[in-house]
Amino acid sequence: MSLKRRAFLQMAAAASLAAPLVRSAAAAGDAATIAWPNDVPSWDPNQRFTPDAQPIFKAVYDQPLDQDPQLKLVAHLIKNWTLAPDATSMAVELRDDVTFHNGDKMTAEDFRYTFLERIRSGVKLDTANSWKRVADIVVESPIRATMKFSAPDPTAPQWMAFLGSYIVPKQYIESGGLDNFLKKPIGTGPYKLAEYELNSRIVLERNDRYWGPKAKVARVTIEIIKDPSARVAAIQSGQADFTLNVPVREVQRFQSEGGFAAELNPITRVILLQVRADLNFADQNVRLAAHHAIDKAALSMAFYGGAAVPLSVVATPGSPGYLSDFTFKFDPQLAKQLLAKSGHGPDNPVKIGLAATNGQFPSDYDMARAIVQMWQKVGIAADLQVIEYAKYFELNRASKLPEATLYSWDNATGDPEIFSGYLLNPKMPFSAWKDEAVGGRVLKLFNIADYNARIAGYRDVERFAVEQGASIPLLQSVLTVVRKRNLQYTRYGNGWVLPQTLQWS
Amino acid sequence: MLVIVAKLVARRLLAAVPILLVVSALLFTVLRLLPVDPAAMSLPTTATIAEIEAKRREMGLDRPLPEQYVIWLSDALHGNFGRSIQFDREAGSLVAASLPATIELAGAAMALAAIFGLGGGLLLFHLRGTLFEAIADFLSILLLSIPEFLWGLILLFVFGVALHALPFTGVVSPSLPQPHVTGFLLLDALLVGRLDVFASACRHLILPALALGLAFSPAIMRVLRSSLFDVYHEDYIQQARLRGLSERQILLGHALKNAALPTLTLAGVQFGILFSGTLLVEVIYSYPGMGNLMVDAVRNADLPLIQAIGLTYCVAVLVINTVVDSLYVVLNPKLRAG
Numbered sequence: 127m128s129l130k131r132r133a134f135l136q137m138a139a140a141a142s143l144a145a146p147l148v149r150s151a152a153a154a155g156d157a158a159t160i161a162w163p164n165d166v167p168s169w170d171p172n173q174r175f176t177p178d179a180q181p182i183f184k185a186v187y188d189q190p191l192d193q194d195p196q197l198k199l200v201a202h203l204i205k206n207w208t209l210a211p212d213a214t215s216m217a218v219e220l221r222d223d224v225t226f227h228n229g230d231k232m233t234a235e236d237f238r239y240t241f242l243e244r245i246r247s248g249v250k251l252d253t254a255n256s257w258k259r260v261a262d263i264v265v266e267s268p269i270r271a272t273m274k275f276s277a278p279d280p281t282a283p284q285w286m287a288f289l290g291s292y293i294v295p296k297q298y299i300e301s302g303g304l305d306n307f308l309k310k311p312i313g314t315g316p317y318k319l320a321e322y323e324l325n326s327r328i329v330l331e332r333n334d335r336y337w338g339p340k341a342k343v344a345r346v347t348i349e350i351i352k353d354p355s356a357r358v359a360a361i362q363s364g365q366a367d368f369t370l371n372v373p374v375r376e377v378q379r380f381q382s383e384g385g386f387a388a389e390l391n392p393i394t395r396v397i398l399l400q401v402r403a404d405l406n407f408a409d410q411n412v413r414l415a416a417h418h419a420i421d422k423a424a425l426s427m428a429f430y431g432g433a434a435v436p437l438s439v440v441a442t443p444g445s446p447g448y449l450s451d452f453t454f455k456f457d458p459q460l461a462k463q464l465l466a467k468s469g470h471g472p473d474n475p476v477k478i479g480l481a482a483t484n485g486q487f488p489s490d491y492d493m494a495r496a497i498v499q500m501w502q503k504v505g506i507a508a509d510l511q512v513i514e515y516a517k518y519f520e521l522n523r524a525s526k527l528p529e530a531t532l533y534s535w536d537n538a539t540g541d542p543e544i545f546s547g548y549l550l551n552p553k554m555p556f557s558a559w560k561d562e563a564v565g566g567r568v569l570k571l572f573n574i575a576d577y578n579a580r581i582a583g584y585r586d587v588e589r590f591a592v593e594q595g596a597s598i599p600l601l602q603s604v605l606t607v608v609r610k611r612n613l614q615y616t617r618y619g620n621g622w623v624l625p626q627t628l629q630w631s
Numbered sequence: 632m633l634v635i636v637a638k639l640v641a642r643r644l645l646a647a648v649p650i651l652l653v654v655s656a657l658l659f660t661v662l663r664l665l666p667v668d669p670a671a672m673s674l675p676t677t678a679t680i681a682e683i684e685a686k687r688r689e690m691g692l693d694r695p696l697p698e699q700y701v702i703w704l705s706d707a708l709h710g711n712f713g714r715s716i717q718f719d720r721e722a723g724s725l726v727a728a729s730l731p732a733t734i735e736l737a738g739a740a741m742a743l744a745a746i747f748g749l750g751g752g753l754l755l756f757h758l759r760g761t762l763f764e765a766i767a768d769f770l771s772i773l774l775l776s777i778p779e780f781l782w783g784l785i786l787l788f789v790f791g792v793a794l795h796a797l798p799f800t801g802v803v804s805p806s807l808p809q810p811h812v813t814g815f816l817l818l819d820a821l822l823v824g825r826l827d828v829f830a831s832a833c834r835h836l837i838l839p840a841l842a843l844g845l846a847f848s849p850a851i852m853r854v855l856r857s858s859l860f861d862v863y864h865e866d867y868i869q870q871a872r873l874r875g876l877s878e879r880q881i882l883l884g885h886a887l888k889n890a891a892l893p894t895l896t897l898a899g900v901q902f903g904i905l906f907s908g909t910l911l912v913e914v915i916y917s918y919p920g921m922g923n924l925m926v927d928a929v930r931n932a933d934l935p936l937i938q939a940i941g942l943t944y945c946v947a948v949l950v951i952n953t954v955v956d957s958l959y960v961v962l963n964p965k966l967r968a969g
Contacts, residue, residue, distance in 0.1 A: 159805045165927075175675065250719070252675045308720075323809055324718075324728055325927065326801055326919030347805035351917040352926075356787070360800050363792045516932055519676050520668050523683075535755055555676050 154205040157345040158628050160615060161357040161366035165325050165350045169311040171292035172244065172253040177536040180289065182348065185330055185625045187292035187313030190218065190237065191283060195396065195558065197540045197619045199283055199447070201233065201591025203293060203314070207286075213278035213575035221268045224337045226295045227312035234271040238263040239296035239498050241273065249304065251577070253290040280575045284539045313400035316341045316626040327348055330625055342629040361386070361608050368609040370623055374431045374488065377606045389607045390433035393621035394442045394540045396526070397434070399480075399497075399598035400531045401560040406478045407529040412506070413466040413595025416478075416530065417454060418461040419504040420497055422600055428496065429489035437599040440535075440545045444619060447542025447584045454592055454599075461504040475507035484513045487534040487603065494532045519555045527558050534603060542584035547571060550591055564596045636957045643953040647946075654945045655707070658938050659700050667932040673716045680967075703938075712942075713935030717927065722939035725924060730943065731814035732802060733920035736843070736913070737906045739836050743844025744905065745898065748851025752894070753882075755856040771849050779846035779908045783915040786838045799838050800917045804831040839916040843908055847901050854897045858890035892963055899955025903948040 163512075167174040171183040192202035201207075206219040224232040242263045245254045255592035263277040273282065285291055292313065299307045311319055316338065317330035328348040332341045349366060358376045360366040396547075399416075407413050413567045438454040441447035462471060470476040482494035491512065498508045511528065514522065521527045535556075537544040548556050550590035552565035559565070567587045574580040591597040606622040616627035670687040671678065687817050691702050706713065712722040751771065758767045777785075785834055791799035803809050812819040817836075819827035828888055862868065863886060871881045896962075910922030917923070921940055928936035 157806065161800070161856060173719065196808045255675050321808060323802075324725065325810075325915070325923050329805070345806075349800050349805065349917065350919075352798050352923075353914055353917070356800065356915060359787055363795055363799070365791070365798055404642055461723055514667075514930075514932060516672055517667070520671050523680060555678075558816070578673070587639055 140298060145407050153469050157347070158343045158367045158625075158630070159293075159347045159349060159365070159536055160623070160625070161351045161369035162328075162348045163350075163352055163354070163357065163362040163371045166328070169308050169319070169322070170251075170294075171313070172240065172251045172290050172294060172323040175252045175256075175289040177289065177538065178537065181622045181624050182328060183317065184622070185317040185346070186311065186315045186319050187294070188224070188315050189287050190220075190293060191286040191288050193539070193618070193620070195616055195618045197538075199287060202287070203237075204286065207283055209280070209283060209575070211470050211575060213280040213282070213573075214275050215321060216273045216275075216279075216282050218273070220271070221337060222269045224314050225299065225335060226314050227318045227333060228295070228298060230295060230297055231268075232293060233268040233294075234265045235268075236293050236296045237271055238265050240293045241291075243296070244294070244299075251290070254287050256288070257292060257521055260422075271387065278573045278575055280573070280577070280580055281541060281543050284541045284543070288539050288544070289485075294463060306630070317346065320345075339626075341626040343625070346625040346628065348625070358608070367613050368607075368615070368628070370605060370607050370625070371488070372605060372606050372608055374433075374604075377608060378431055379556055387607075387609050387611045390431060390604045391607060391616075391617060391621065392433065392435055392442070392602050393605045394445060394619055395534060395536045395603035395605075395621065396437060396440055396442060396599060397546065397601045397603050398437075398440055398494070398549070400527075400533045400556075400601065401596065401598055401607065402527060402529050402558050403596065405529050406476055407469050407595075409476075410595050411468040412470070412478075413475050413598075415461040415504060416463040416501060416506055417592070417595060417598045417600075418457045419465065419500050419506065419596070420600065420603055421456045421500060423456070424498060425493055426601055429493055430601065433604045434601040437602055439592055440597055440599045441542055441584075441588060442537075442540065443604045445540035445542070445545070446581045447545055447588060449516040449585055449589060452589055452592075456498075458504050465505045471505040472503070473505075475502070475505045477507045477509070478530060480508040480510050480530045481513045481518075481521075481528050482510065483515050483518075484512045489532070490604075493600075497532070522555055522558055530598070531558060536620075538622065540620065542581060542588070543571070546584055546588050546591065546597070550587070551596060559591075559596045561578050561596065564591050564594060632961065637716050639734075639957055639960055640953055643949070643956065647949045647953075650949065651942070651945060652704075655704065655938075655942055656700060656942045659703060660696065661953055662934045662938060663696055665697065665932070665934075667934065668933050669716060669932075672932055673719075707942075712939040714787075715933055715936040717931040717933045717936065722935040725936060725938045726921065726943050728814065729919060729921045729924045732816065732918060732920060733906070733909050733913070735815055735817060736836065736839055736909055736918060736920055737902070739840035740843030740847070740905055741898075741902050742846040742908075743840055744851060744901065745846035746897070747844060748894070749855060751848060752855025752859070755852060756859045756882075759856075771852055774845065775849035775853070777846065779843050780911040780915060782845045783839065783842035783912045785910035787915060790838060798835050800833075802832055802835050802919060803828055804835075807831050838960050839909075839912050839918055842912050842915075843905055846908065847905050850901060851894060851898055855890060855894045858882070858893045859886055862886045862890045877918075888962075892959065895955060895959060896960065899952060899958075902951045902955070906947050907944060907953065 164178045166179040166182055167176050167193040171187045173610050184384055188203050190204040192200050194200050203221055203224060205219045205221055208217045208270045220234055226232060241257050244258055244412050245251055248358060259277050259279045260273055262274040264272045272399055296313055298312060309425040316333055316336045318333050319328035320331040330346040332344045335617045351360055354372050358372050377388040377390055380386045401407055426432055426434040428438055435443055438452050465471055482496055484491040493508055498510050547568055548554050550564055550568045551557050552560045571580055571583045574583060612631045615631055670692055671683045674682060674686055691699055708725060715722045715725055735911055757765050758764045787799045792796045810819040810823040812822045816832045820832055827869050868881060871885055909920060910925055913920045913922035923939045
């Protein structure tokens with residue numbers, strides 16, 4: 127390649143000047159840039175349960191079932207499904223018009239491979255845990271199969287639309303190898319992965335042969351910008367068209383500026399205090415006092431501009447397990463009375479530990495500090511310690527968590543099993559509460575196949591847990607979104623921002 | 632001269648072995664003493680205690696620390712730095728993928744630091760004895776006190792947000808592809824003949840490189856000025872004046888060459904620090920280099936990756952020091968004679 131210096135400089139200058147023009151033209155219709163906070167952990171969608179990555183996976187891969195924006199379970203790759211009355215099997219009928227990005231047809235063999243064969247092959251997958259009750263998948267035809275469970279699995283349909291449950295191409299992975307799949311991943315989703323730069327950007331190009339509604343924006347670039355302030359700067363400067371998870375104060379600022387739409391969307395994520403049943407929280411009076419002393423509305427106002435809904439149970443408004451007729455009062459006087467019964471008060475405070483992450487979710491550490499101050503007023507002296515989110519499980523396993531831990535919990539399905547069923551299940555690593563009175567009730571619900579009976583059971587448990595002081599729900603979390611006013615998207619109750627729903631107006 | 636430089640490089644390489652051993656042992660020990668369980672971290676959150684124990688045995692974490700180190704070292708010598716917990720990929724390959732971006736950034740920043748440092752140093756020296764000397768001195772101290780991340784934020788706000796003049800996220804415009812030949816984007820863009828990509832990559836490089844360059848240039852500036860002051864007290868400068876050479880000829884032909892040696896030493900040290908300084912700047916500008924990767928690794932307690940990146944930084948500093956020392960020999964006849 128030979129190039130004269132003058133020609134080179136001229137071309138470089140022209141290209142340099144043209145860059146912003148290219149960008150404006152793209153932004154005008156067929157392309158969009160999203161400033162996204164995290165990279166995907168891997169392009170194997172079954173491998174890691176990372177909630178933040180799910181919307182990206184949902185662009186490239188499809189799930190057997192899906193959720194509509196109100197989180198109702200809807201058909202997707204599976205057209206019809208029938209869960210047996212005892213929840214020990216589930217028959218599914220797949221669509222017959224679905225192809226992977228390489229043109230291969232998606233069949234029941236891919237379904238079996240994803241939910242059984244891959245897991246048994248020893249590949250390290252998080253789905254091995256969610257689908258551990260799958261004893262077999264009998265393929266009856268290219269579009270029909272039946273899942274057989276070793277124990278009742280009443281939430282199998284919900285899990286078909288939840289973390290990690292994406293159908294992957296059997297033939298492509300087996301013939302080309304896993305490494306090739308990770309380098310050149312293909313799915314059946316509305317976008318193809320056109321380019322991937324680790325920790326930098328993901329370029330998606332519309333899959334024009336998609337079986338469902340075609341994406342409106344042909345090319346979506348996801349720029350990985352981890353720093354919230356940098357994401358704000360990116361959208362403000364026009365280098366991104368859409369961003370999320372920015373500080374609440376920035377959303378409020380953008381709301382007063384033209385050209386942008388800024389939103390605080392309540393989602394199916396709860397902020398709560400995970401509590402222990404022992405140490406100085408062995409005393410129920412102390413636990414209930416700790417709950418009554420927290421002014422959740424003040425926390426919402428201070429850290430979420432009042433948009434985060436105060437919660438009395440571990441479920442979000444609109445989700446099946448939510449109790450709209452139950453309120454746990456903010457009552458510092460009652461808190462003092464409860465503490466007095468146990469011989470404590472502002473002059474003789476009960477000492478507890480409070481663990482919190484710093485930066486895992488917006489304002490987590492500041493919120494913990496505010497709670498410490500609220501407790502101090504009624505006679506609870508809390509020693510605040512910072513932990514890494516990943517350390518929570520290790521400390522919990524070793525029974526080294528303090529009395530309370532400020533915790534954030536995502537549940538894209540909204541199903542109460544994945545709220546209280548997990549958070550109060552003494553056999554799971556998420557629950558700090560290891561007591562049979564509550565835990566036993568939760569475990570029984572895992573085997574109830576009837577949907578209505580199961581939901582009613584969870585509603586009872588949620589109320590019981592709060593009344594026992596086994597659970598201290600605080601707030602429904604919010605997702606912050608800032609976008610160009612003419613870039614529309616579909617808002618999901620669980621906070622998904624799906625590239626395939628973007629549309630310029 | 633080549634022989635002397637070759638001997639020097641050989642000596643440096645020999646010295647690098649124990650340094651790397653000590654650094655790797657320190658890194659390994661410190662990371663293992665952290666209250667983090669790599670076995671638990673590399674399994675799903677729902678893993679049982681039995682599964683974690685099995686994983687611990689598989690990873691060799693149940694063995695004594697020295698034995699663990701020997702195993703790690705043996706693997707590292709074969710190019711295996713372990714598997715990243717967060718990405719479930721070879722830590723070495725992740726570092727290799729990120730290193731070119733950091734080298735490009737550090738190289739561009741050092742070039743800018745050298746230009747500003749030399750230019751500023753000459754200007755400071757030129758203003759000596761004038762009314763502007765105090766002002767220039769004050770400004771150079773002011774510049775010296777602004778760290779790279781603050782420059783990063785200032786430049787981002789001014790040129791990115793307020794003026795919309797330059798991009799400040801990533802390495803290339805979203806509408807352009809990113810070619811892969813050597814891993815060095817600027818070079819690759821030229822190799823595949825994409826000048827638009829090259830121009831875009833340059834535009835993306837300007838702000839982060841400027842942030843680093845501006846932060847590291849004042850030290851060069853001030854050392855050059857001090858060296859010039861010292862050199863101007865030497866006899867040969869007076870003799871040059873007596874020979875009728877102009878001040879410009881004396882400065883550029885005699886003084887600058889000699890004053891450059893201590894400046895070069897400082898620049899070498901600075902380059903090592905600058906290389907580490909890319910960490911914060913890469914985060915601010917979402918630049919996909921090793922700094923960004925390191926922050927991710929630390930946040931996720933990804934011990935194999937932290938270790939691989941830490942060692943890479945150490946190797947980079949050793950290489951930089953060797954190159955600077957070699958240049959010193961090339962430029963300094965006294966060392967060649969000795």
